Amino acid sequence: MVKERMYNARRGSLAEEVRRKQSTSVQTPATRRSIVAANALSLQAQLKYLRLPTFEEIIMSAAVSVPKHQLFESPNSRAIEIGPWTITARTNPISNAGESDALQAAIGGIPLPEMTFGNNSLELEHRESGWKYAFTTEEALKGVRNGELQDGDGGVKVGYADAWLRSRTGPTSHIPMPKTVPTKPFDWTYTTLYAGHNDPSSSHTGGWQPADRNNPKHTIPLAELTRHDPILFYAEIPLYEDELHDNGASHLLVRIRVMPTCIFILQRFTLRVDNVLFRTYDTRIYHSFASSPPLIVRENSGWEAPYDRVKHRLPKRDDLTPLTDPMWIAKVLSEIPSEISQEIGAGTKWRGLGTKIEVATLTR
Secondary structure (H helix, E strand, O other), X not given: OHHHHHHHHHHHHHHHHHHHHHHXXXXXXXXXXXXXXXXXXXXXXXXXXXXXXXXXXXXXXXXXXXXXXXXXXXXXXXXEEEOOEEEEEEOOOOOOHHHHHHHHHHOOOOOOOOEEOOXXXXXEEEOOOOEEEEEEHHHHHHOOOEOOOOOOOOOOOOOOHHHHHHHHHOOOOOOOOOOOOOOOOEOOOOOOOOOOEEOOOOOOOOOOEEOOOXXXXXXXXXXXXXXXXXXXXXXXXXXXXXXXXXXXXXXXXXXXXEOOOEEEEEEEEEEEEOOOEEEEEEEEEEEEOOOOOOEEEEEEEEEEEEHHHHHOOOOOOOOOXXXXXXXXXXXXXHHOOHHHHHHHOOOOOOOOOEEEEEEEXXXX
């Protein structure tokens, strides 16, 4: 009751301040009638602008207790131990020449992206079940088509594609192919459907199963993720990025946050091919600490749309900056009707379109 009285008092003082400012301003009869009619709306706008939390949000925030946890940090990694979980995020500089050669050989010889973070990774371990899951650059690049594009690969062709491919794989390339690996065509956009992988050292034998859409536990609760709970651990891990020989951009990034009630991971692949298309592929992983037995929800979603359709949604026609922002691109693609962005796409027949939800139960 005390918190509720304090909250109501704060709202009351704000309302009084709005009315005071209105009463001291110069008003004509016409504007006075407009102000009276819009008084409630003006107050609501002021309250919204100041982003005051609702009473329910205050109570919910106060009710969330922070579980015991421990943080670890080194120059190139950060980790958290919370309950039966150990989560480690590794962020390192771009791979050097020797590391790049080894990585290129490991993924089948395709040229590496211009910015390859081969030593970056996100690793999760659930000690009670032996489940280990990871996101790594090597495994992500193994998901890029190595060879001639096939149906469903979502191949993209632009005027400079052939010249670009020759510049990356030909004898004058600045990034020559290893002599022991023959030059091969590959998906020059670095599109991947990689969604993380089970670590080889994992002792958990269970796999991913299709989610039951009638089971609310098999969904990712957006209300919980948008709540203003404390963030106990956060990391942003870039895996690779390439400017496609000035024809656009392609990049893959992993983010994780651990809150008192859950773990949430978002891996996002974003592709922009100038004057051709935009493409996004998201992998979301969610785990509630309250689930019993422990349950992991994984949602994979792909969107695609012609370049001009996205460009027409720019807030300002003369400002193209949002076209380089993965968050803005993803937002616009998700707002386009799904029958277009997740079925028709940009006409590439890419197999990544649509949404698939799976779950994994962590038991021995």
